[in-house]
Amino acid sequence: MKTIEFVIRDQAGAVQRGILAEGATSYIIPAQVGQEISLNLRQADFLSHQRDGNDLVLTLVDGTVITIDSYFNDTGSPNRLFISSDGYLNEVGLVAVEGNNLHAQYGPTEQWGKWSPSDDLIYFGRTDTATITGAMMGEENEVSMLAAPLLGAGMIGGGGAVTAAAVAGGAAILGGGANAGDAVAVPTATTTPTSPSAPTPAPTPEIAISLATGGRNGKATITGMGTPGATIDITVEGTTQTTTVDADGTWSVSYDAGSFRDGEYQTQITATLTDQNGNTATSADTLTVDTLVNELTFANQAGAADATINTAEAAQGVTLTGSVEAGSTVSVAMGAVTLDAAVDPDGNWSATFAPGDIPAGTYASAIVATATDKAGNTRSITQSVWVDTEAGALTISAAPVESDDVINAAEASDGVAISGTADAGAVVTVTLAGVVTTTRADQNGEWTSHYTAGDVAQGVYTAEITARVTDGAGNTRTETDSVRVDTRVDNLSLNKIEGDNTVNGVERLADGGVMVSGTSETGSSVAVKLGNASANGVVDAVGNWSVAFAPGQVPEGTYNTTAVVTATDGAGNTATASWPVLIDTVVDTLNLNTPGGTDAVVSAREAAAGIDLAGQVEAGSRVVVRFDGTNYTATVDASGNWDVTIPPENIRSGTYQADISIKATDHVGNVDTLSYTVAIDTYAPDGPVIESYTRDGDGIRAISVEQSDDALAVHQIQADKSITEVAASTLENDTRNETNFYFDSTVPDGSDLIVTATDAAGNSSGTYLALDDESANTLLELTNPNLASHNIETIDLQFAEEAQLSITEAALLNLSSNTNTLIVNGHADDTVTIRGGTRTGTEVKEGQTYDIYMLGSEGTLMIDDDISVIV
Structure with a gap:
């Protein structure tokens, strides 16, 4: 102290x-x-x-x-x-x-x-240097003396600063008092008050420079205190001014701003006081002058390299950056908008003009950055920029393309022209249904773009037309139109005559003759021939048509003929379809091999491969199989063997009886049917519940599993990722409702097990049992590709200390072919890390609350709510 x-x-x-x-x-x-x-x-x-x-x-x-x-x-x-x-x-x-x-x-x-x-x-002592800032800009910037040190500092010039310290005066330290460490400080001198009319003059005059500051009318004012009536000489930058100390002990002198050199520098300030008795006192200190902003730059050009702000750039806003003297403020003006820039402590500044700050049009603009430093100095810099947000003129002709705004096959084959107007000489990029061409507007501003037959894709669609021009500033203007392309007759079909292109005697006479039908594009007309007979048909509002040939138009006998339909659509396109037709009689054999394997029950595994139905029928017959309400056409070979596969996606999950109906139509149209019922059971049993495990010093000796009507088995995951069944003896513990597995050999530490349950239909599900390997933080990653064959639907972490499970969508989907839902059981010391998961809520199952997570687009995780989850 x-x-x-x-x-x-x-x-x-x-x-x-x-x-x-x-x-x-x-x-x-x-x-x-x-x-x-x-x-x-x-x-x-x-x-x-x-x-x-x-x-x-x-x-x-x-x-x-x-x-x-x-x-x-x-x-x-x-x-x-x-x-x-x-x-x-x-x-x-x-x-x-x-x-x-x-x-x-x-x-x-x-x-x-x-x-x-x-x-x-009052004391004059403790005159540590202080700094006071001010400005030299006008009356409102005069610095107050209140609450400031008597011996302080201020500002010089348009933004300069000065530091002035006391050089004389202060109270003397009297002798006596407390020694260092003493508890009591005792005053050592006593004086009595004196009358105001009888002050005792000091043998040496006192002088103090109290403030140097920018004052009124652009002047720098230096003030201070001294002996009343004394003369004081103040010298700054070689210029000396003399004044007299007022009766209240104060004095001041003023310097024009021109008394100081421009720049940032330090200079000497000296005060010499001479009292009426000829005694003198001198004070000197260093004065800091700052009259300019020493740095102000643009770091980038508005409008980038071409100094032009186009439509796209204006839409993104324009950011100006630069550098300035640290501690300064910066304002940036463009047009009628002025922004306060953000300035970091190192003097880097930036300001962004929003899209709404930049008026649309084509014009020149100036960007002015103005900086004001801490001393109040200002400086401005300007950059020019050209604003161009307007592209040129552009139209697509309103006249219909190909006279009716529809391009048919014949018109496409001889080429298509698209036309419009633009500024004379402008380059126009034209796109027709994705095919791009470039053309130039002539002196009258007219342009035409030609497309060859190969440019117009065949089909029925709406072709989008786009015309685009781009000016020198990069502004684009786009006009759009469309034209209908129709180069084919859509939806033309010829149904099989009498269902199988065979007309027998009954069919020839029934309902007034042979019906020929099909579909075609609405608005079309059709002409049909059956052999040598002809008939015209009408296409209805939904595209169906039919014509009837009377018995007299179909000669009797056994022969092959042809049915042909020719359709003409509204665009003038034509198309044909035909069938060979047999005119004849009988069905000999029709049977079905028993589906569902040896147990006649289709399990989930069998359903996943599809159900193969097969049998025998008269050679040349057509077989249609109806399975669970959906028809499938069978394949019949030359010997009359037929077969069809019901795809997995059309086999409902569950336990039910599926009806099968086989309808055979021989080559003359005779029909026979056969009905059958097949048992479906695709529900897998629940994953086994692990109740306990028994270990010795080297590994696991036994486990117990909740009793089940399904067949239970235990498999071990080997170090090379192969999975083998664990040889074990089983013992039913009806008291605990458990099945005990006693392993023939100890499963070593670090191994994990899979316990599977398989029902009578062959459906199975597995529980992955993570075992404690006597080290904390057991890490489980389900990336073993061999896990898929065990239909793992449950992960049990409860016997692994501080187990950590990491799972991805791909790993989850690989675990089971039964379902994409995985249940994870465990304790509070376990952690599951989900890569790409989203929590969707909770669910209570058999008294246990689970947190539900979606994993990717298909996977679902049900995680014991005691387990810590990291997403």
């Missing part, structure tokens, strides 16, 4: 002075009733104020503790506390807050000068 002076003045005006000597960390100043106590300290020196009984305890920021003994009293004559430094005096008001703490409030500042009753309490 530095030496601290203090003064005590009693009610009679007697003054006692003393010091708190350097070196000690705590002091006691005794107080009486009605005293004024002034400490040579600043506000910033205090850390806290507290009341301890009647004592005032002051803690400084350096840890020093000053106790004013008996400061508080109830006599009606309270003590008053002041702090003084650099010629200023503040009274300290103390307000009780929480606990013993006090809040300090500092009263108005009193300044040394003309004789005042407070002069005994």
Whole structure:
């Protein structure tokens, strides 16, 4: 701690002075009733104020503790506390807050000068250098002296700064007082008050430079204090001004801004005082001058390399960046919009003009960046930019393409032309159904783009037409249209005559003759021939048509003929379809081999491969199999063997009886049917529930599983990822409703097991049992491709200490062909990491609450809510 002076003045005006000597960390100043106590300290020196009984305890920021003994009293004559430094005096008001703490409030500042009753309490000492900023721009920028150190600093010029320190004055440190480490500080000198009419002159005059600041009318004003009536010479940058100290002890001089060189630099300020007795005193210090913004640049060009802002760039907003003197502010103006730039501590600035700040059109604009530094200096820089957000003229001709806005096959074959208008000489890019051509508008602004037969894809569709022009600034204008392309007759079909292209005797006579039918594009007309007979048909509103040939138009006999239909659509396109037709009679044999394997039951595994139905029929017959409400046409070979496969996706899951109907139509149209019922059972049993395991020093000796009507088996996952069945003896424990598996050989530590349940239909599901390998943080990754054959639907982590399971969608989908849902059981010390999962809610199953997660687009995870989950 530095030496601290203090003064005590009693009610009679007697003054006692003393010091708190350097070196000690705590002091006691005794107080009486009605005293004024002034400490040579600043506000910033205090850390806290507290009341301890009647004592005032002051803690400084350096840890020093000053106790004013008996400061508080109830006599009606309270003590008053002041702090003084650099010629200023503040009274300290103390307000009780929480606990013993006090809040300090500092009263108005009193300044040394003309004789005042407070002069005994004022100190000039502790004149550490301080910095005060100001400006030299006008009256409103004059710097106040209140609450500032007497010996301080200010600003010079349009933005320069100056630092001025005290050079003379201050209170002397009197002898005596407390020694370092002593508990009590005792005042050492006592004086009595003197009359204002009889001051004692100092043998050496005092002088202090109190402030150098930008003042009124663009001048720099230096003020200070000294001996009243004395002459003071102030020299700055070789220019000396002389003034007289006023009667109140203050003086000031002003310098025009032109007295200082432009730039950022330091210069000497010297004050010399000569009193009326010829005594002199001199003060000097360094003055910092700042009259310019020393850096302001653009780091980029608006509109990029071509200095042009086009439509796309304007739509994204325009960002300007640059650098400036650190601590400055920057405003950026473009057109009627001015933005305050963001400036980081290193002086890098940026400002972004939003799309709405940039008016559309074609025009030149200037971007002006203006910086103001901490000293108030300003500087501007400008860059030019061209704004062009308008493309040229463009139309697509309104005249119908190919006269009716429909391109048929004949028109496509001889080429198609698309035309329009644009600015003369403009390059127009034309797209017809994805085929791009380029053309140029002639002197009249007309353009035409030609497409060859190969450019127009065959089919029935709407072809989008796009025309685009791009100007030199990169602006584009696009016009669109469309044309209908129809180069084929859609939906033309010829149904088999009488269902099988065979007409027998009954069919020839039934319902007035032979019906020929089919479909065609609506709006078409059809002409049908059967042998040598002809008939015209009408296509109805949904595209169906039919014609009847009377018995007299179909000669009797056994022969082959042809049915031909020719359709003409509304666009003029034509198409034909035909069938060979047999005119004849009988069905000999029709049977079905038993489906479902040896047990006549289709399991989930068998259903996953599809159900093969087969049998025998008369050679040349057509067989249609109806399975569970859906018809399938069988394949019949030359020997009459037929077969058909019901695809897996058409076999409903569940346990039910599926009806099968086989209808055979021979080559003359005779029909025979056969009905059959097949048992379907695709529901897999629930995954086995593991109840316990038994281990010895080297591994696992046995496990117990909840009893089941299904066949249970245990498999071991080997180190090479192969999976083998574990040889074991089983024992049913009906008391516990468990099946015990006693392994013939111990399953070694580090191995995992799969316990499967298989029902009578051959459906199976497996539980993956993660075993404790006597090390925490067991990591389980389900990437073994061999797991798929065991239909794993449950992961059991409860017997693995601090197990960690990591699973992806691909791994989950590989585990089972039965379902894409995986159940994970475990405890709170287990963790499941889901890669790409999303939590969707909870579900209670058999009394256990599970957190539900979607894994990818297909997988579902049900995780015991005790387990920690990382997504």
